[in-house]
Every structure is written in C-alpha cells, then in structure tokens.
Amino acid sequence: MKPEFQIISNFIEKNTRVLDVGCGDGILMEFLKKNKEIDIRGIEISKNNAQKCVGKGLSVIEGNAEKDLTQFPDSSFDFVILSQTLQAFLDPETVIKELLRIGKKAIVTVPNFGFWKVRLHLLIKGTMPITKNLPDEWYNTPNLHMCTIKDFYNFCHDRNIKLDKALALHDEKTSSINEINLNVKNLSAELGIFLIGK
Amino acid sequence: MNKNVEIKNLLVKKQLKLDCGQTIQDFPLAYETYGVLNEKKDNAILVFHALTGDQFVSGINPITKKDGWWSYAVGSGKAIDTDKFFVICANVIGGCLGSFGPSNIDPKTKKIYGTNFPVITINDMVNAQFNLLDFFEIKKLFAVMGGSMGGMQVLQFVSNFPDKARIAIPIACTSNHSAQNIAFNELGRQSIMADANWVSGDYSNQNKNPEKGLSVARMAAHITYLSKNGLQEKFGRKLQERDNLKFSFDADFQIESYLRYQGSVFVDRFDANSYLYITRAMDYFDLVKEYNGNLSKAFEKTKTKFLIISFTSDWLYPTSENKEIVIALNAIGADVSFVEIETDKGHDSFLLNVPDFLNTLKDYINSSYLQNSL
Numbered sequence: 001m002k003p004e005f006q007i008i009s010n011f012i013e014k015n016t017r018v019l020d021v022g023c024g025d026g027i028l029m030e031f032l033k034k035n036k037e038i039d040i041r042g043i044e045i046s047k048n049n050a051q052k053c054v055g056k057g058l059s060v061i062e063g064n065a066e067k068d069l070t071q072f073p074d075s076s077f078d079f080v081i082l083s084q085t086l087q088a089f090l091d092p093e094t095v096i097k098e099l100l101r102i103g104k105k106a107i108v109t110v111p112n113f114g115f116w117k118v119r120l121h122l123l124i125k126g127t128m129p130i131t132k133n134l135p136d137e138w139y140n141t142p143n144l145h146m147c148t149i150k151d152f153y154n155f156c157h158d159r160n161i162k163l164d165k166a167l168a169l170h171d172e173k174t175s176s177i178n179e180i181n182l183n184v185k186n187l188s189a190e191l192g193i194f195l196i197g198k
Numbered sequence: 199m200n201k202n203v204e205i206k207n208l209l210v211k212k213q214l215k216l217d218c219g220q221t222i223q224d225f226p227l228a229y230e231t232y233g234v235l236n237e238k239k240d241n242a243i244l245v246f247h248a249l250t251g252d253q254f255v256s257g258i259n260p261i262t263k264k265d266g267w268w269s270y271a272v273g274s275g276k277a278i279d280t281d282k283f284f285v286i287c288a289n290v291i292g293g294c295l296g297s298f299g300p301s302n303i304d305p306k307t308k309k310i311y312g313t314n315f316p317v318i319t320i321n322d323m324v325n326a327q328f329n330l331l332d333f334f335e336i337k338k339l340f341a342v343m344g345g346s347m348g349g350m351q352v353l354q355f356v357s358n359f360p361d362k363a364r365i366a367i368p369i370a371c372t373s374n375h376s377a378q379n380i381a382f383n384e385l386g387r388q389s390i391m392a393d394a395n396w397v398s399g400d401y402s403n404q405n406k407n408p409e410k411g412l413s414v415a416r417m418a419a420h421i422t423y424l425s426k427n428g429l430q431e432k433f434g435r436k437l438q439e440r441d442n443l444k445f446s447f448d449a450d451f452q453i454e455s456y457l458r459y460q461g462s463v464f465v466d467r468f469d470a471n472s473y474l475y476i477t478r479a480m481d482y483f484d485l486v487k488e489y490n491g492n493l494s495k496a497f498e499k500t501k502t503k504f505l506i507i508s509f510t511s512d513w514l515y516p517t518s519e520n521k522e523i524v525i526a527l528n529a530i531g532a533d534v535s536f537v538e539i540e541t542d543k544g545h546d547s548f549l550l551n552v553p554d555f556l557n558t559l560k561d562y563i564n565s566s567y568l569q570n571s572l
Binding site: 017041047050051053054055056057058059060061062063071072073076 | 503505524525528529531533534535536537538539540554557558560561562565566568569
C-alpha cells in the first residue's frame with residue numbers, strides 16, 4: 001500500500017463524511033473504507049475508472065471536478081481528498097476554493113517538482129523531468145500546473161488557508177514541514193501531504 | 199393478441215385512488231417472475247418496464263414468441279442474475295398485457311373501456327405495483343430498476359416508498375418530461391387519432407383497429423430511440439433489395455423498409471389506446487413539480503442507494519437530464535453513483551448488448567448485494 005494512503009487515513013477521523021476528488025479506480029477509497037468507519041464518496045473524470053469504481057459498489061459519480069463540485073452544498077463533507085491531482089486542473093486555485101467550500105478540511109497531496117532528482121534531471125539532461133511520480137513525457141502529460149512543496153506552502157500562506165498539517169514524504173519516511181525547514185524539504189521530498197482548512 | 203397464453207394475474211382488492219380523482223378496486227395486475235425468492239426474502243428485484251414493454255422481461259415472450267425485452271440484462275449468469283435474484287415485473291396499469299387497461303371491459307357499460315378508461319399516471323402505476331410486495335410478503339426489495347419510463351417509475355417508487363428498496367437504478371430517464379418529449383408523444387397520439395379506424399377510441403367495440411395510425415406512431419417513436427450515427431452506420435443510404443431508385447413511393451431505402459417493418463410488427467402486440475394512455479402518463483410525470491420545484495425533497499427521507507446511468511448518444515433522455523437527478527441527490531448527501539456509458543446505440547442502449555453498461559450493472563448489483571448482506 002502506498003505510504004501516502006496510510007498518512008491520509010491517519011488524518012481522517014471515524015464516522016465522518018469523506019469525498020475523494022479524482023478517485024481513479026477507487027483504490028484509495030477501498031483502502032479507507034476498509035480501515036475507517038466512514039461514509040466515502042468519489043468523483044472521477046475517466047469513464048473507464050468511474051465504471052470500475054461503480055462495479056466495486058463504491059459510490060462514485062463520473063464527472064469533472066472543475067465543473068461538478070458546485071453541486072455539493074457548503075461543508076457537506078468533513079474531509080475532501082485531492083490525491084496527486086491538483087496539477088492536472090486547468091484552474092487549481094478555483095478547485096482549492098471549492099474543496100474548502102464543500103469540505104470542512106481538505107487533504108491535498110502534491111508531487112514535488114522541487115525534488116532534487118527532478119531538478120538534477122532538468123539541470124543535467126536539459127529535458128523535462130521524468131520520475132516515478134511524473135512518468136509522462138512533456139507532450140502527453142496530464143499535468144498542466146506542476147508546483148513544488150514550497151509553491152503550495154506559499155500558496156496557502158498567501159491566501160490565509162490554514163495549514164493544519166504539512167508532511168514531506170520520501171522513501172516511505174515522513175517528516176513535518178515548517179517555515180524553517182521548508183527549503184530543505186522542498187529539495188529532499190518526493191511528495192507533500194497537506195491537511196488544510198479555512 | 200393470443201388469449202390462450204396463461205398470464206399470471208394478481209387481483210388487487212385494495213382500493214387505489216388515482217391521481218385523476220377516480221378510485222379503482224378489484225383490478226387485475228399481470229406479472230411475471232424469474233428466479234427464486236430466498237428464505238430471507240432479501241433478493242427480490244422489481245423491474246419496471248418502458249412504454250411498450252411488458253412483464254416478460256427475460257426468456258421467450260409467450261405472446262410474441264420473441265426474446266423478452268430485457269433478455270440481454272436479465273437471466274441466468276447475466277447482469278441481473280436470475281440464479282441469485284428473484285426478479286418481478288408487472289405490466290403497468292393502462293397497459294395491454296393483462297393489467298387493468300383501456301382494452302378491459304367496463305363493468306358499468308359491459309363494453310370495452312376505450313377512452314372511458316381513467317387517465318393514469320406514473321404514480322398510479324407504481325402504487326398499483328406496490329401491491330406485489332404484500333402479495334409476495336417482501337418487506338424490503340433488494341432493488342428497483344428500469345430504463346426510460348421504467349426509470350421514471352424507479353424515481354417515483356423511491357419517493358413514494360423511501361424505505362422499501364435497498365438500491366435503485368434509474369436508467370436513461372428524467373425527472374420530468376421535456377417539451378421535446380411531450381412533442382414526440384403528441385405526434386404519436388395524433389397519428390393514432392387521425393386513423394379513421396380509431397373511432398374516438400371505440401374501435402374494439404366496432405371490430406376495427408387503427409393499425410395505420412399506431413404503426414406510424416411507432417415508426418416516429420422508433421427514430422427517437424436511435425442515434426443519428428447509429429442509423430447512418432447501419433443503413434446509410436443503402437437501397438432495399440434493388441439496384442436503383444424506383445422513382446415511386448415504395449420503400450426504396452433500407453431505413454424506410456426497416457421502419458415500416460417495426461411499425462407493422464408493433465400493431466400485432468400493442469393496443470392503440472394503451473399507447474395513448476401510457477404516453478400521457480409519461481408526459482404528466484413531473485417529480486420536480488410534485489415537490490414544489492425541489493427534486494431533492496422527493497428523496498429526503500430515503501436511505502436507498504442510487505446508481506444513475508445515461509448513454510452518450512441518447513438524445514431523448516440525454517445525460518444532462520439524468521445528471522439533474524444526480525445533482526438533486528448530491529444536494530442532500532444521498533448515496534448516489536453515476537456513469538455515462540459511451541455508445542452510439544441511442545436511447546435504446548439500455549435494451550441492447552452494450553458491454554460497458556451490462557458489466558457495470560452486473561458488478562454494481564453483485565457488490566451491493568454482498569455489502570448489504572454483511
């Protein structure tokens with residue numbers, strides 16, 4: 001199991017309502033359903049994945065998070081999860097706003113473009129970085145708005161979005177991110193995991 | 199119609215107050231079942247049929263001798279597996295396959311009702327079928343499902359009986375008929391009424407049958423069940439058993455011949471007045487208005503789990519209308535899933551062999567049943 005899933009699971013309290021935005025084939029939903037007593041829903045843009053989820057009996061609607069989150073009332077979920085999807089949106093800023101409108105808390109995970117291997121790839125090879133978390137070529141990547149841990153940290157800070165928790169993940173090890181170690185974590189971590197609130 | 203075929207009939211003794219104000223009682227409700235009701239009685243699925251459907255969902259229809267209308271989906275090992283589930287389907291009231299309808303004899307006049315039959319609604323159809331739960335002593339259905347008008351009945355059922363089904367699957371339907379839907383139905387009705395043999399609906403008493411009118415109604419409706427691409431791919435401008443145009447009004451094109459055939463076989467199995475009554479019921483269906491403009495209110499009391507399914511090429515009940523139901527359910531935090539199936543088979547997709555649709559349906563039903571019995 002992805003260590004990311006375990007961290008997300010630790011963030012979520014029992015008997016809560018959870019929405020997984022961009023739930024893929026439902027693997028995180030299944031994991032959380034098994035480990036937590038929660039009421040979990042999903043939204044997924046790919047027809048194939050949405051059908052897979054529904055086939056597993058998961059409550060998933062096929063839809064585009066950039067348009068279809070509007071149908072959920074304010075604070076209708078305790079937690080809204082956005083796992084490694086933020087960078088694929090046309091308008092990530094609006095999506096974050098929506099997450100914080102429909103969820104009391106949001107859990108956002110960000111593949112870190114500031115990770116040293118990514119930086120080195122660009123520096124040495126001079127081509128767009130391809131890594132475990134960023135496996136696509138520049139011309140077919142779904143990622144439109146790559147950012148770094150530091151970018152997202154500053155993004156939240158500038159908009160007065162509360163960072164309840166900020167964790168850096170590297171080699172299955174997690175550590176806290178704070179103002180002081182931000183530059184270090186931005187270099188050493190592959191993934192940033194943030195619990196944010198209004 | 200072959201009157202020698204034995205049709206299962208429930209005589210409903212309970213009074214039923216219709217939306218039009220009349221009350222009916224001691225009326226027949228024709229039904230069919232498939233599979234076995236288990237001891238816990240928790241494996242029953244009530245399937246609702248569409249406009250021209252009937253209770254013969256699967257196997258060979260004893261009247262038409264053709265496959266049941268949902269044979270692709272219902273049967274042993276199929277999406278709705280009759281080895282596991284007990285499937286019930288009833289002919290809607292207003293219909294013509296054994297349930298109380300306009301071709302029945304009016305006890306008052308001793309003549310066939312015709313247009314003296316009360317106007318019925320989707321709500322009336324659903325309330326009539328609810329009697330089947332008492333009859334089979336089923337406390338709670340595992341599922342209610344249906345496509346098109348069957349989907350409307352699913353929505354009405356859950357709204358009327360919020361605690362009587364674990365899951366609900368409305369397919370390719372709407373919460374209220376659009377102007378376009380009403381327009382097409384009116385076209386069909388006017389076609390029937392324009393036939394001199396309709397004689398104001400009294401044709402059966404006069405040994406007549408408005409076959410031409412009913413057949414044209416069916417032809418027009420049939421076009422709305424298909425997609426432009428589907429039609430083009432299947433027929434294009436292909437000619438019917440000829441090399442050249444005949445410069446006449448014969449069926450030169452295959453599509454003409456196909457539609458004529460669809461019309462002609464339909465009149466053998468369907469009653470023109472039933473067509474009027476059932477299309478009227480569809481037009482009157484408006485669950486949004488019933489709940490004062492707020493569809494969510496229709497489902498406020500229910501814990502039923504929903505799966506809504508639409509089809510990309512369905513322009514009669516397009517995805518946008520199906521999505522309105524999803525949105526209404528999400529607005530109240532109801533348990534809802536939704537998929538739009540990619541296909542060029544149009545509205546009829548739910549009746550056809552569309553693997554993505556049938557597989558999703560099958561897996562959802564089976565996994566939901568397991569979840570429920572845990």
